[in-house]
Amino acid sequence: MARHEGLPDRSSSRFLDISRPGRPSSPPHKDMEFLRALKKDVVVAREQCYLRGLLQTTKWLSELLYCVRDVKLDEAIPSSYSYYDQLGDELDHYHLAKSYFDLKEYDRCAYFTEDCTTDLGKFLHLYSQYLSGEKKKNEDIVDPLVTNDQHKGAYLKDLHTELSKMYNQHTSAPESSEGEMDAWLLWLYGVVLKRLDLTRQAVEVLCQALHLEPLHWGAWLELAALITDREMLSTLKLPDHWMRKLFLAHTYLELQLNDEALEIYTGLQEAGLSHSTYIMAQVAITHHNQREVDQAVAIFNELESLDPFRLNNLDTYSNLLYVKEMRVELSHLAHRVVQVDKYRVETCCVIGNYYSLRSQHEKAVQYFQRALRLNPHYLAAWTLMGHEYMEMKNTSAAIQCYRQAIDVNRRDYRAWYGLGQTYEILKLPAYCLYYFKQAQKLRPNDSRMLVALGESYEKLEKTEEAKKCFLKAHSVGDIEGIALMRLAKLYSRLGEGEQAAVLYERYLQETEDADRCEDRGQVYQFLTSHYLQKNMLDLAYDYAQKCTLFMETRESGKTMLREIANRRQHIEQNTQDDCGSVLVSRVRPRVSHGGDRSAATRLPPLNLTYTPLMQTKASKKATKCPFVVFFRLSLFHPSITLSSWFRHFIDTSVYLVGKVKVSCLLN
Template sequence: MAAVGAVVGLGNADFSDLREIKKQLLSVAERSRERGLQHSGKWASELAFALEPLLLSELPPPPVLTEEDARDLDAYTLAKSYFDLKEYDRAAYFLRGCKSQKAYFLYMYSRYLSGEKKKDDETVDSLGPLEKGQVKNEALRELRVELSKKHKAQELDGFGLYLYGVVLRKLDLAKEAIDVFVEATHVLPLHWGAWLELCNLITDKEMLKFLSLPDTWMKEFFLAHIYTELQLIEEALQKYQSLIDAGFSKSTYIISQIAVAYHNIRDIDKALSIFNELRKQDPYRIENMDTFSNLLYVRSMKPELSYLAHNLCEIDKYRVETCCVIGNYYSLRSQHEKAALYFQRALKLNPRYLGAWTLMGHEYMEMKNTSAAIQAYRHAIEVNKRDYRAWYGLGQTYEILKMPFYCLYYYRRAHQLRPNDSRMLVALGECYEKLNQLVEAKKCYWRAYAVGDVEKMALVKLAKLHEQLNESEQAAQCYIKYIQDIYSCGEIVEHLEVSTAFRYLAQYYFKCKLWDEASACAQKCCSFNDVSSCIIPGVLPEGSLTLMLATLGVDGSLIE
């Protein structure tokens, strides 16, 4: 497999026959629904809808029934009706002894979902979402034993392998789960659920490099998704653009993923524009609307966020995304208790919903409840170890608790996930400063500036560090670069640290006997509110200082 950073286009994937691809999607959508895999069925259906309609003669034929399918048909039909009503134990009871692949999968899947439902009920009713502790799905071990026997006997089809992988992942057997999911993608490459589960287990691009994946057009969707998850946004956007060019320009799934990718690199205007377009194409969509609300929150767009919250409530107020959007709305209004309540509601609906754990951690931070924030962030990491926001949030909480070694560990983890995010680097630099590791701190601040300083503070912090170490020339260079950046990007010149920069440069130029430069910097400094900070004994020659003070309307004589 090619190196992750070098991917352009669609590799060896064949998208020449889109009508055949549509037939495959319609077929796997139906097979997924027959097995109760609603999300996989929906994904395939949405992708198929983005392609041109097929003629009657081109529609996929119904699946061929085996003798075992015929024998199990009555039990399967009855059990599937119970399954659809979420009566999982009842469905499993009537499927005992079934031998066909489809009925056997539904039997095992019903047992798995029954265990999950009981676990979630116990989590919510007995403990509450912040104290879920070690509640486990009691059915997992039995399912593993039975599926393992079938696997060794090579009696599992692609769907069975997918379920076996899910059970292994739930038992924290990640390596075995990855192997099984890879096998599932080879046996049934059209099943999106197996690819998605594999995504959740890949922690870095090195793991991705060594996966032996099938050469199929589905791999391109997987790669685009995993690049987004691994914060390889440039590669992800290239993949999605190639998929659009290949014929999927009408796919709302691809459009939403592109919006999420721009959200991840904090290109807020671009992401907002794409989400607004997506809402026009699919006005009743709820998926990804919590991400859309995050963007509205960052932009402090209260009316738009209020409208989105009310709109989603009308569509389905008991979806986790809806609860998160309402939580963001209350958070923007500084009603943090109400916001936390809605994030808790989201977790009652789905205890494994990553966004709600992270957002709830943020709300507890706002309420100064650091212990609850730590719990929430830890739960977010349990759900997804790639969530840099949770690692960063833990760093912030331990910073508040004045525990710099813990703080450093968590910021390092966040930085590993977002190596080009200046916020992580600045946070690391501040930690190193507190630990008196000043060389490391300087490296972090300079790197933060080099990757594009979002908050425009890295150079100031680096300059102050040089000041502290009596490295006046380096400090002056940092302040000069900082002032140039502030002015060039068109920000309000009265930036918090600009007057500090001019003040230092006035002192520096005076010591270097560069009177004109010193005078210019002092006068610039005096144009800010904190004028007194510039009027320092001996900074400028007598005539220049008197002129500067006179300009301000101050009757000044030389300060001795």
């Protein structure tokens, strides 16, 4: 990727510090120098894209230019007629071919530009050939789930042969006019390389194209689709231009680096692009990825008020309404997009979500299939159709949809996660582990991925790895609130009751404000059994009472309450028996009927005579320390327990004190 280092660079580094990650937030004022340079650049780039039929980039640049319509320029902008002058004798050929191109008659456009020698004519010829091949391939698709590779590669190989010959001449003799290859032809060559899965070469060629023309947003998007991780992004040789920030924000969003993307978009809005509908939609998608649903819905509502006929990103908006189960709003959105354009992929996706929320999964699949006929590379339709097939228990079709989604974009964590769930239904935990790992790599701080990964480890009897996953899921912020429950169940299954009890009590503390659920009933049931085994009857009684609040654990709670009552009654009965036997043996020693006992087995007679005034020092010590008396008695009578003796000592002391009071009153 070092070939483009010596290429002339039309970009500028004046605006490199716009919204740099990590910089302090600037006050919300417009940067007029930045806005004037942006407007001047965008006006020229929009004309060039329109001349070449790059309609999506033309629309994107026009929307950006509309945000700075009030900015006044100090100098005049070059007219588009200067580009027409370069065509010379090919001007009539160009106008004829461009009219066919605008009407999507790509073969006729390619035929009438076959002999063109200018860069504009050659680009229109090759680009129309590429679009013609794509159109024919899409028209041959009967069933989106059935891949048809009949036409794949035929037109791409021809284009690759012709463009690679031009590229080799360009690299060997870059100063020659015959071998010169402009930024637009380099972009087309990069697209062909990407479609042929020649990723490394495609990245290199696209970087060269961006150095020659940094305002081509389509080239930035093609390059962003090839970035696999942050390390790869940091190694790219990108032009120092304000468009670079938009590219970085878009790529960060694709890599699920939402905080970095939001910081860049916020900086651009503060610089003067606050009314850009594109940036507003990207900020809403960022909040969607961060599960900040209310903020994302509010931004989409604001977008609707600014541009009520805008259909871009409404598939994401419909997902938000689906998650919040806002049936009325989703129904209103579906009717609105149908009135705007019923043959847009976003419209089909919105209607599919509407039917899915109504549990009409067959109709939802029909609309997702319609979206894929319009655009086979529409990622959202593949993923959502996989979800619908999961609801319909059609696991084979769901697997195929998720695999197609991964082929479109390997960074789509929803497709990896869906594959893991599908194989979990099929009871193939080894496959689940692989796919959940891929999803967790894309979303390292998503507790749902970690919990799913921990469950797969648990099924494979890898308990230590499962414990780590559950603990991390709880530490990063448990979205579903089940990580502690899964970890406690794992400890319980391993026979580590103490750790399980601690985790269950922690789970009860964290879900105290939540609504009553059956999980809490199961927790109460476990804690009741645990403390019942440890003979801690008071705690067991409290948890058993709470078990009766839940339908699932009500009967078991009543059973354990009866068990606790029986144990308490048995303990009280044993206590009374022990106390009574000690008192009887002290007041009326039993007479042996089986022969004389040895002196060591007989209890000596107790002297219970009370002498309140005539006490010796030894008697005072004995009175102050009843445990000495107990110790001496226990040597000769092992059946005497400490509790029974202490209770007897208190009763006797009360009796003697009362006797002293009575005698004093009598005297």
